[in-house]
Amino acid sequence: MLMIIMLISLIVSLGSCVTIPCSFDVESRFEKYLDHTCKAYWSDSPSFTSGNAKVKPTKDMTGDLTKKDCTTTFNNTRLLPGKKYYLRLECKNDLKYTFKQATVAPSPTLTPSTLEVKEGTSVSLTCSAPAPCWSHPPALTWIPNRGQSQETLQENQDKTKVKTSVMNFTASHLHHGNKISCTAVYQKNRGSPDVTAETSLTPDISYSPKNVTVSVSPSGPVPENSNVSLTCSSNANPAVRNYTWYRADGDQEALIGTGQSFIVTVSKVKSTFFCKATNALGCERSRNLQIDFQCIRIKTSQFQSVPLVQYQRTAM
Known part of the structure; x- marks a missing residue:
């Protein structure tokens, strides 16, 4: 019997949708045990069985385990933020296997991460954010919106899904020192507040x-x-x-x-x-x-002449 338990570190929000990309490999002598009876289980304790697992993914939530794909999607996840979770693979035979999973974080990424260009340069900024569920991809918003933007949704080789927005504009001196941010909004179920993550840069435009x-x-x-x-x-x-x-x-x-x-x-x-x-x-x-x-002018006083008065003496 082969049984290995390894720690899985997750960054998730209660009530949100999260996909844990996962693949595994086994020794060739165990491959014959990979069949439709295999199931994946999750728990916050390293000591658990399929019977007391905290999360029991259904078939439509889990990848094809027969093809060594253990990717698991949780809708309205019950995984608690900050908790340590463990994965257990059980088949109705002698095969028990575990795998190591990369950290999942819904923070957008800006490319390039810094912007130093001359005025008049054509600029292309790319904002990428994990899209755990196809049905509920994050909404990406540019603040401020400097130009036209185009969005795409794609799946990487490791089964992770990414929402991407590309904004194109011409650098201006008016952009210098003014922050540009990309915000990803993840909608949650059951009326819970949306999860918002932001990444920003401050352009250095020479002019x-x-x-x-x-x-x-x-x-x-x-x-x-x-x-x-x-x-x-x-x-x-x-x-x-x-x-x-x-x-x-x-x-x-x-x-x-x-x-x-x-x-x-x-x-x-x-x-x-x-x-x-x-x-x-x-x-x-x-x-x-x-x-x-x-122009300063000096004003002078004007004097009016007094006429002389002549007196005539009369004879006495």
């Missing part, structure tokens, strides 16, 4: 400077011949490595300085300024800026 703007301090009209500070700012990845300042006069542009901030003197001759931001991927310029000046 040339965007939204280049110039700010002035102090703002508003300023006295003639006073100094104002101009500051250039932008969004870029990698960061801006160089800021340059220009004075525009019609179609002519003159380089007047470098640095993120620049000080200019305001005069009554109207001048137009702009800046350029440059990083490793490109350059972008701001809109033209014209500084308003305030």
